[in-house]
Amino acid sequence: MNGSKHISNCYSALQGLYWMSYGAIYTFAAVFLLDRKFTDSQVGTLIALACVFSAIFQPFAAAAADRGKRFSLRSLMTLICLLTIAPMVLLFFFPQQALSGVCYVILMLLHLAFQPLLSALGMQLLNNGYYLNFGAARGIGSMSYAVLAFFLGSLTLIFGLRCLPVIGSLLYLLMAVLLQAFPETKRSGSSIVSSRGTVSILRENHRFAVLCLGIILIFISHSAINTYMIQILQKIGKGNQELGQVMAYTAILEFFVMVGFSRFVKGRDCGNIMRFTAIFFVLKAVFVPLAPNLPMIYAAFLTQIFSFALFTPASVYYANAILPAGDKVKGQAMITIAITMGNIAGSFLCGNFITLWAHHSGYPGDSWHCRHWSDLLLPWSGKNRAHYFF
Numbered sequence: 001m002n003g004s005k006h007i008s009n010c011y012s013a014l015q016g017l018y019w020m021s022y023g024a025i026y027t028f029a030a031v032f033l034l035d036r037k038f039t040d041s042q043v044g045t046l047i048a049l050a051c052v053f054s055a056i057f058q059p060f061a062a063a064a065a066d067r068g069k070r071f072s073l074r075s076l077m078t079l080i081c082l083l084t085i086a087p088m089v090l091l092f093f094f095p096q097q098a099l100s101g102v103c104y105v106i107l108m109l110l111h112l113a114f115q116p117l118l119s120a121l122g123m124q125l126l127n128n129g130y131y132l133n134f135g136a137a138r139g140i141g142s143m144s145y146a147v148l149a150f151f152l153g154s155l156t157l158i159f160g161l162r163c164l165p166v167i168g169s170l171l172y173l174l175m176a177v178l179l180q181a182f183p184e185t186k187r188s189g190s191s192i193v194s195s196r197g198t199v200s201i202l203r204e205n206h207r208f209a210v211l212c213l214g215i216i217l218i219f220i221s222h223s224a225i226n227t228y229m230i231q232i233l234q235k236i237g238k239g240n241q242e243l244g245q246v247m248a249y250t251a252i253l254e255f256f257v258m259v260g261f262s263r264f265v266k267g268r269d270c271g272n273i274m275r276f277t278a279i280f281f282v283l284k285a286v287f288v289p290l291a292p293n294l295p296m297i298y299a300a301f302l303t304q305i306f307s308f309a310l311f312t313p314a315s316v317y318y319a320n321a322i323l324p325a326g327d328k329v330k331g332q333a334m335i336t337i338a339i340t341m342g343n344i345a346g347s348f349l350c351g352n353f354i355t356l357w358a359h360h361s362g363y364p365g366d367s368w369h370c371r372h373w374s375d376l377l378l379p380w381s382g383k384n385r386a387h388y389f390f
Contacts, residue, residue, distance in 0.1 A: 007130050010181045011122060012137040016144030017178065018118055019251075021171040023149045024164045025111050027247050028156065029104070030230055031240060035161050036100045040231075044351015046101055047227060050108035051344040058113050058333040058340070072184050073124060073329065077117050081176035084110040088165035088172075095162075107168075116336040120329040121182070123320040127328075135261030135313045142258060142309075146251035153244030201327055201334070207271065208322060208331070212338040215315070218278055219342025221285035222308065224350035227343075231354060236293055246297060250304045257309035270318035273310055280307035 033043045061076060087103040087110075094100070122134045148167075155163055202209040225232070233242050265273070280303045287300035319331035 005131065007125060007182065008132050008137070010178060011125065011132060012140045014118065014121075014175060014178055015137045015141035017171050017175045018114065019141035019145035020148040021111065021168050021175075023145050023152055023244075023247065024168040024171065025107060027149060027226070027229075027243070028152065028161070028164055028240075029108070030227055031156070031243070032161050032164055033100070033104060034230075036095065036097050038097070038101065039355055040228075041352045041355040042101075044227070044347045044349070044354075046105055047108065047351075048344040048348035050105045051112065051340045051347065053105065054109045054112040055337045055340045055344070057109060058116060058337055059330065061113055061117065061333070073117060073121055074179055074182050074184060077114065077121065078176050078179045080110055080114050080117070081172045081179070084114070084172045085169045088169045091165040092162055092169075112336070112340060116332040117329070119316045119336075120332040123316065123328060123332070125182075127320075127325075133259075133262045134316065135265075136259045138313055138316075139255040139258030139261075142251040142254040146248040146255070149244045149251060150248035151244065153240040153242065156240050201323070201330065205322060208319070208334075211271070211274065211315075211318070212334060214274075214278060215335065215338035216342045216345070218281040219339050220346040220349070222281060223343040223346030225285070225288050227347050228350055228354065232289055232291075232297070233294075236291075236297075238294060242294065246294075246301070249298060250301050250308075253301070253304045254309040254312070257305055258313055261310070261313040265314070265317060270314040270321065273314040274318065277307050277311040277314070280305075281311075283307075 029047060030040075030043050033046060034040075038046065061080075084107065087107040090103045091100060091107070094103075122132060122137065125132050126134065152164075152167075155167075202212065229246065230239070230243050233239065233246070284300065284303040284307055287303065288297060291297040291300045315335050316332065319335055320328055323331040
């Protein structure tokens with residue numbers, strides 16, 4: 001191994017900064033957009049659009065990184081960091097609804113596109129002989145997210161929701177600076193880079209294709225819960241502060257699993273691990289939305305240990321192991337695209353479901369007419385309780 005403790009620390013810090021930005025940009029997306037007077041269905045549509053455009057953009061970014069002719073992986077990631085800051089600046093200075101919608105779609109597109117490149121960077125460092133505990137680095141990302149998420153709800157109450165793009169901009173600026181500490185790594189293996197498209201890769205790797213389909217399906221519910229967690233909390237009388245605390249709790253659970261994953265994975269088939277996690281994704285989809293109070297929500301999220309916490313590092317190792325050298329970055333992107341497609345369906349379907357259900361229930365406070373996002377309380381009382389899922 002190359003003397004690379006410094007590189008390992010830098011990669012862990014980069015994971016930490018990215019997942020902190022995830023808290024500011026994605027976790028509080030519904031809260032931010034509802035405050036800009038969008039309805040639940042419009043929020044779901046905007047997030048779905050961002051995911052669609054991200055899914056289209058990611059293969060091109062991955063292919064550029066795999067070929068490395070115009071952009072190295074490091075330089076491409078730096079460019080995305082700098083581009084991501086622009087819509088956040090506009091969101092801070094211009095609160096108009098239409099502009100906010102466009103800027104948030106662009107912001108989430110770039111933010112989601114960065115994720116597979118971050119995973120690919122870790123695998124590229126490992127393939128080039130650098131010491132790196134990917135599971136521990138990803139666990140530090142979850143712990144960093146937990147720290148910020150815990151305080152983020154309170155910060156939005158003190159400084160207002162405009163603090164979210166400020167925090168996000170600072171984090172992405174730090175990421176752009178930190179990326180300059182990484183070496184320009186080369187692809188491992190054959191120097192011949194595959195020019196195959198996504199369909200060709202899926203056709204020649206049937207197990208990988210089935211995995212991507214399974215990821216789409218399980219992430220429909222996962223995305224719906226994450227995006228509309230604020231509504232799940234509002235039905236039991238909670239809000240922003242509890243949202244941050246609950247999401248911090250789930251990230252802490254992930255940390256302990258991810259830190260030990262590199263040792264756990266030795267001698268095990270990552271495909272089997274991901275099949276195991278699917279069971280707990282289903283259990284989470286059932287237990288979390290139906291939890292009647294905050295303690296039960298915390299208990300339901302214990303399923304996070306055996307679902308998302310195991311799935312995240314396992315999927316990265318799996319793609320790196322079964323795909324040829326010229327397709328490794330693209331493989332990371334394809335897993336993220338599958339997650340993104342699940343996010344599209346989850347965000348769009350759940351947002352429209354909430355709006356239609358509120359309308360069907362005769363509730364007068366549709367979010368389009370609300371003065372503030374906190375007015376969005378679904379009628380979760382008495383005999384109606386058993387009929388609600390989100």
